[in-house]
Amino acid sequence: MKKNLAITAVGSLLTAVTLPAAVIQTIDGPAVATTGVDNVLVTTADDTDNWIDTLNAGGTTYFGWDWTIDNNAGETGAGGFFGGLQFDSTGGDGQSNFILGNGWFDLDYGGGTGGTVAGSTGQLYVVGETVRLVASVTIDVATGLDSWQLWVDPAVTDGAFPATQVTNINLGTITQLRHRAGNGTGQTTLENLVVADDFQNAVLPVPEPSSVILLGMSALLLGKRRR
Numbered sequence: 001m002k003k004n005l006a007i008t009a010v011g012s013l014l015t016a017v018t019l020p021a022a023v024i025q026t027i028d029g030p031a032v033a034t035t036g037v038d039n040v041l042v043t044t045a046d047d048t049d050n051w052i053d054t055l056n057a058g059g060t061t062y063f064g065w066d067w068t069i070d071n072n073a074g075e076t077g078a079g080g081f082f083g084g085l086q087f088d089s090t091g092g093d094g095q096s097n098f099i100l101g102n103g104w105f106d107l108d109y110g111g112g113t114g115g116t117v118a119g120s121t122g123q124l125y126v127v128g129e130t131v132r133l134v135a136s137v138t139i140d141v142a143t144g145l146d147s148w149q150l151w152v153d154p155a156v157t158d159g160a161f162p163a164t165q166v167t168n169i170n171l172g173t174i175t176q177l178r179h180r181a182g183n184g185t186g187q188t189t190l191e192n193l194v195v196a197d198d199f200q201n202a203v204l205p206v207p208e209p210s211s212v213i214l215l216g217m218s219a220l221l222l223g224k225r226r227r
Helices: 048-056 199-203 209-226
Strands: 005-010 013-018 023-027 031-034 039-043 059-071 082-090 098-102 108-113 116-124 130-139 146-152 164-169 173-182 187-196
Touching: 023 039, 023 048, 031 039, 039 187, 048 059, 048 130, 048 173, 059 082, 059 098, 059 199, 082 130, 082 187, 098 130, 098 146, 108 130, 108 146, 108 164, 116 146, 116 164, 130 199, 173 187, 187 199
Parallel strands: 031 173
Antiparallel strands: 005 013, 023 187, 031 187, 039 173, 059 130, 059 187, 082 098, 082 173, 098 108, 108 116, 130 146, 146 164
């Protein structure tokens, strides 16, 4: 995959920043989803380097996003609220609503397919609290036994320790990513989505250009002070 080169100019200072090759695509947001209003984030028409096709052909892709449950519609664990990053697909056990965030009946972070909870982390969410969710999705074309993993606020060294995972499920053919929330007044906010081909780059969002400029200016001022 090609590296992305960002060049910023600050006065006479020209700073070239090469983004990590493992970062495939980023979406800053915020994307706010609520009942009847969800966000189409990436489709096969605008996926950088056609990563959706690459995933469907077999392999593993990582996703990281900052996620806040703004309102859970009074969910008590009896069923009703759901939300998260949804992988729309055709065919497979996942049908068209494989989602990672929060399922229909539970009050923790996890995933679900077809309206059922398929994997729960056991980590309860707090309404209004923002967490960094990281997920891996693996498509195995040869066997049709796909899998996904989910981490909650992981460190870059936590790749081997997912909070929950589901294996031996046929996710079908992924067609797009959406951000969804449902039932009553349920609402969620998604920011800083990173699509990457490794775990570490999904954990931390790519720095904003403004941050890069500030870093460049700080380095310049520090150099002047030392001189």
